[in-house]
Amino acid sequence: MTEASPDLELGFSVGPHLVAGGLALAPMAGNTNLAYRRLCRKFGADLTTTEMVSSVALGFDDQKSLALLERGAEEYPVAAQVFGADPEALAQAAAKVETLGFHIVDLNVGCPVPKITGGGGGSALLKEPELAARCVAAMVAATSTPVTVKIRAGWDDENKNAPEFAKRMEEAGAQAVTVHGRTREQRYSGVADLNLIAEVAKAVHIPVIGNGDVECIESAKRMLETGVSGIAIGRGALGRPWLFQQIRAWLNGEAVPNDPGPATRASLLLELGCGVTELYGEFRGMRIMRRLTADFLKGLPGAAKLRARCNRLQCFADLEGLAAAYSSGESEGV
Numbered sequence: 277m278t279e280a281s282p283d284l285e286l287g288f289s290v291g292p293h294l295v296a297g298g299l300a301l302a303p304m305a306g307n308t309n310l311a312y313r314r315l316c317r318k319f320g321a322d323l324t325t326t327e328m329v330s331s332v333a334l335g336f337d338d339q340k341s342l343a344l345l346e347r348g349a350e351e352y353p354v355a356a357q358v359f360g361a362d363p364e365a366l367a368q369a370a371a372k373v374e375t376l377g378f379h380i381v382d383l384n385v386g387c388p389v390p391k392i393t394g395g396g397g398g399s400a401l402l403k404e405p406e407l408a409a410r411c412v413a414a415m416v417a418a419t420s421t422p423v424t425v426k427i428r429a430g431w432d433d434e435n436k437n438a439p440e441f442a443k444r445m446e447e448a449g450a451q452a453v454t455v456h457g458r459t460r461e462q463r464y465s466g467v468a469d470l471n472l473i474a475e476v477a478k479a480v481h482i483p484v485i486g487n488g489d490v491e492c493i494e495s496a497k498r499m500l501e502t503g504v505s506g507i508a509i510g511r512g513a514l515g516r517p518w519l520f521q522q523i524r525a526w527l528n529g530e531a532v533p534n535d536p537g538p539a540t541r542a543s544l545l546l547e548l549g550c551g552v553t554e555l556y557g558e559f560r561g562m563r564i565m566r567r568l569t570a571d572f573l574k575g576l577p578g579a580a581k582l583r584a585r586c587n588r589l590q591c592f593a594d595l596e597g598l599a600a601a602y603s604s605g606e607s608e609g610v
């Protein structure tokens with residue numbers, strides 16, 4: 277049964293950039309490359325963000341980092357996400373992002389990975405609100421591109437400081453904040469704290485984008501009820517870019533389309549494979565596609581057999597073969 281459409285509405289602006297429908301694709305390293313973002317846009321994602329990029333590496337024009345900042349001319353608005361903890365390096369990175377034509381530069385204050393937090397970046401900045409504020413202020417001073425911040429609930433259960441932290445980011449010049457309702461200690465376990473996201477939405481005057489565990493209409497509804505201006509969807513959209521279209525239909529009070537069948541999924545998979553190959557070449561592209569393809573198969577009957585094939589993808593022809601098997605329902609027979 278289709279849920280009644282909500283009274284609450286989504287939509288916000290980041291500086292001059294209107295994110296009319298309020299649905300964002302959350303940044304995900306290894307996943308939200310330009311090709312995947314294009315697929316999500318096609319299904320109605322209103323705001324997309326690159327994978328995170330090191331501000332220090334950008335400073336010396338590291339080619340791998342620049343490759344992560346490929347931007348589609350039609351992507352609007354699109355944010356580039358940077359991480360780091362040095363105000364000077366972040367300021368330079370923000371200026372670089374502006375020259376690359378991005379509409380928003382987002383500071384990562386959520387990544388839990390020790391490689392990032394060890395250098396003081398990502399979620400480690402949650403413990404250093406004044407340093408984080410200096411980072412944001414330096415970025416704001418270095419560019420006319422609006423600066424946003426993506427945070428977590430806090431470092432751990434004893435230190436859930438997201439409301440105060442978001443306020444400090446607002447004072448430093450951030451024009452929106454995305455909150456993943458988990459602590460750094462939780463990483464991806466447990467559930468996102470929606471009450472805390474609601475507190476953040478009350479604490480600041482800038483748009484708050486709620487994030488964590490939105491994977492269906494029901495969970496989108498719960499997030500919407502926190503009073504946020506936008507919703508960022510991460511894992512729920514992996515292998516399921518059509519989730520944006522389904523949530524949009526529900527928001528508009530229209531019938532929610534069913535998940536596409538195998539033939540449509542197979543053709544979307546090939547479209548993604550083409551895009552990833554164009555971006556990274558066939559060798560690297562197929563390695564990236566191993567994981568992305570597995571996401572497309574998740575939850576389907578007999579997907580295990582095809583998943584083993586995902587891990588062996590070497591060339592585009594392998595992907596075509598897999599898509600054909602998928603489309604013809606070969607996976608069902610396992």
Ligand SMILES: Cc1cc2nc3c(=O)[nH]c(=O)nc-3n(C[C@H](O)[C@H](O)[C@H](O)COP(=O)(O)O)c2cc1C
Pocket residue numbers: 302303304305306307327328357384385386387426456487488489490508509510511512
């Ligand atoms: C594989 C993966 C990579 C991620 N990479 C990033 C990243 O580069 N930058 C970032 O801010 N968050 C990153 N995240 C966190 C997501 O943006 C999001 O905050 C988190 O997954 C919770 O949202 P969800 O429940 O909708 O997935 C990543 C998450 C996953 C699963």
